[in-house]
Amino acid sequence: MPESRWSEKSTQYLEIQVLKEEVLLRKSEEMIEVKELNKLYSEGRGVRNLNFQVDAGKAFGFLGPNGAGKTTTIRLLMGFLKPDSGRVTINEIDCWKEKAEVKKIISYLPGELHFMESLTALDFLDLIARMHGNKRQIKRNRDYLASALELDLKILIRKMSKGMKQKLGIIAALMLDKKVLIFDEPTSGLDPLMQKVFIDLILGEKKRGKTLFMSSHQFVEIDRTCEHVGIIREGELLTIQSISQLRDAEHQTFEIEVEKEEELEFLKQRQLNLVNIQEKSCMIRVTGEMDKLWLALTQVHVISFRQRSLELEEAFMDFYR
Numbered sequence: 001m002p003e004s005r006w007s008e009k010s011t012q013y014l015e016i017q018v019l020k021e022e023v024l025l026r027k028s029e030e031m032i033e034v035k036e037l038n039k040l041y042s043e044g045r046g047v048r049n050l051n052f053q054v055d056a057g058k059a060f061g062f063l064g065p066n067g068a069g070k071t072t073t074i075r076l077l078m079g080f081l082k083p084d085s086g087r088v089t090i091n092e093i094d095c096w097k098e099k100a101e102v103k104k105i106i107s108y109l110p111g112e113l114h115f116m117e118s119l120t121a122l123d124f125l126d127l128i129a130r131m132h133g134n135k136r137q138i139k140r141n142r143d144y145l146a147s148a149l150e151l152d153l154k155i156l157i158r159k160m161s162k163g164m165k166q167k168l169g170i171i172a173a174l175m176l177d178k179k180v181l182i183f184d185e186p187t188s189g190l191d192p193l194m195q196k197v198f199i200d201l202i203l204g205e206k207k208r209g210k211t212l213f214m215s216s217h218q219f220v221e222i223d224r225t226c227e228h229v230g231i232i233r234e235g236e237l238l239t240i241q242s243i244s245q246l247r248d249a250e251h252q253t254f255e256i257e258v259e260k261e262e263e264l265e266f267l268k269q270r271q272l273n274l275v276n277i278q279e280k281s282c283m284i285r286v287t288g289e290m291d292k293l294w295l296a297l298t299q300v301h302v303i304s305f306r307q308r309s310l311e312l313e314e315a316f317m318d319f320y321r
């Protein structure tokens with residue numbers, strides 16, 4: 001969809017949504033709180049001593065390799081599993097002891113979707129809408145989301161591809177307009193264009209004050225939507241990082257080729273961090289201010305110059321290894 005059409009639709013959606021913003025009164029800054037949480041299956045699998053919080057209106061990304069404990073954590077947040085010990089609360093409501101209460105404020109997108117295959121997408125969404133009071137606003141949201149995600153709602157679910165079913169799950173979750181969004185690998189099966197649409201939808205939800213907890217294998221969607229990212233491996237939370245601090249500390253790497261060999265020596269003398277030095281080319285790593293690099297480059301003959309991307313992503317891949 002062209003950018004202009006997209007933002008125009010976005011604005012319309014926002015206007016409609018703003019009218020029904022005050023759904024619940026928040027009691028504290030921390031919307032989601034997980035304290036000393038343990039849930040162990042046989043052979044020591046599960047999650048161990050998890051501690052984190054997500055402030056209201058913020059988004060927390062949960063990254064980790066297969067079997068790390070992401071879905072287990074989400075199931076504990078949803079009150080589907082009883083913790084062995086520790087506590088999970090959302091808006092100060094205990095997710096296990098008051099699970100019916102907590103579900104009233106959550107929109108949940110499971111990692112594995114199971115639909116009633118004999119229904120059309122429209123029938124299915126109508127069923128969900130009826131369970132939530134059949135409000136006119138839900139239908140308006142549904143139509144907006146179906147158009148943004150380009151899903152034909154008249155199609156029978158059993159005839160849908162994996163990606164189409166994923167879109168249907170996203171529509172079902174977002175149309176209800178709950179304050180807290182808990183999404184388990186939301187873009188699995190979506191093509192890159194639709195992943196971008198999803199990111200835009202989430203950014204729109206955040207503008208309206210929603211709190212998001214999202215597991216993913218896709219660094220880019222967490223980078224674009226979340227304030228914090230937690231890395232889980234073998235059931236333990238290895239680190240929680242602020243995305244903006246990561247960006248500030250981020251190295252930038254440039255690949256450069258110069259005309260003459262001695263020009264690399266000149267760059268070295270300018271206190272630049274040269275790595276992978278070849279005959280007339282090298283990589284230059286810069287942290288923080290770029291002035292020194294730009295100044296030095298005006299004094300050599302540059303044949304080619306290219307910025308390498310994904311530094312942040314590469315740093316995160318280390319946690320997977």
Ligand SMILES: Nc1ncnc2c1ncn2[C@@H]1O[C@H](COP(=O)(O)OP(=O)(O)OP(=O)(O)O)[C@@H](O)[C@H]1O
Binds near residue numbers: 064069
């Ligand atoms: N009901 C269960 N009984 C026994 N072990 C389980 C159960 N559910 C999950 N596990 C184990 O707990 C660990 C964490 O699983 P979980 O599904 O939370 O991982 P995940 O991070 O969501 O993985 P993926 O990225 O593959 O979806 C795995 O080793 C898994 O085999």
